Amino acid sequence: GAVVSQHPSRVICKSGTSVKIECRSLDFQATTMFWYRQFPKKSLMLMATSNEGSKATYEQGVEKDKFLINHASLTLSTLTVTSAHPEDSSFYICSARTSFTFNEQFFGPGTRLTVL
Amino acid sequence: AQTVTQSQPEMSVQEAETVTLSCTYDTSESDYYLFWYKQPPSRQMILVIRQEAYKQQNATENRFSVNFQKAAKSFSLKISDSQLGDAAMYFCASMNRDDKIIFGKGTRLHILP
Numbered sequence: 001g002a003v004v005s006q007h008p009s010r011v012i013c014k015s016g017t018s019v020k021i022e023c024r025s026l027d028f029q030a031t032t033m034f035w036y037r038q039f040p041k042k043s044l045m046l047m048a049t050s051n052e053g054s055k056a057t058y059e060q061g062v063e064k065d066k067f068l069i070n071h072a073s074l075t076l077s078t079l080t081v082t083s084a085h086p087e088d089s090s091f092y093i094c095s096a097r098t099s100f101t102f103n104e105q106f107f108g109p110g111t112r113l114t115v116l
Numbered sequence: 117a118q119t120v121t122q123s124q125p126e127m128s129v130q131e132a133e134t135v136t137l138s139c140t141y142d143t144s145e146s147d148y149y150l151f152w153y154k155q156p157p158s159r160q161m162i163l164v165i166r167q168e169a170y171k172q173q174n175a176t177e178n179r180f181s182v183n184f185q186k187a188a189k190s191f192s193l194k195i196s197d198s199q200l201g202d203a204a205m206y207f208c209a210s211m212n213r214d215d216k217i218i219f220g221k222g223t224r225l226h227i228l229p
Contacts, residue, residue: 032215034216042221043220046216046217046218093159095217097215103149103168104166109158109160110159
């Protein structure tokens with residue numbers, strides 16, 4: 001149980017286009033989902049926290065108009081990178097937790113975004 | 117603010133031997149959680165072990181155990197009987213009641229056959 005999927009696993013896009021990444025909890029209802037960014041050989045940096053049905057809370061320094069997060073259902077959150085540029089190329093990871101598993105987050109397998 | 121520090125960017129250990137990965141943290145909260153995550157080449161984050169700050173007893177999961185020194189804000193991970201499959205990036209992390217997990221910079225562990 002507690003499986004989180006991400007789609008796509010890899011995406012390559014042209015500069016200036018927008019890319020949507022999906023994060024799904026497959027066998028549980030995720031009241032809260034988190035989006036992280038990981039640069040090569042670096043640690044995970046929390047970008048934002050989203051609660052189902054409400055606006056995402058962004059970490060300091062993260063452009064909310066650049067990284068649009070939607071958490072429309074208890075099993076799906078999306079991250080849209082708008083007007084992507086090469087510096088947005090990174091590995092994006094989502095995680096999810098239920099209201100009953102406060103002290104554990106379940107991580108997705110990540111999405112590698114490459115912007116040409 | 118929470119901070120997590122891992123001072124060992126890389127470590128190597130002989131297969132079947134024991135290795136300890138270091139981690140220190142800082143938080144102003146009294147109620148928090150500490151974690152060690154493993155990230156293999158697949159990049160999937162895997163929870164290795166979790167420690168509640170209010171528990172004095174060190175957490176143990178099979179070959180993995182921690183040495184939690186609350187006063188010193190230290191949280192090291194000991195891997196016993198190291199196996200080739202243990203080779204990965206290991207992240208120490210902390211989480212306050214605000215849900216946010218803060219990760220250290222990671223330690224890359226190499227297992228020497």
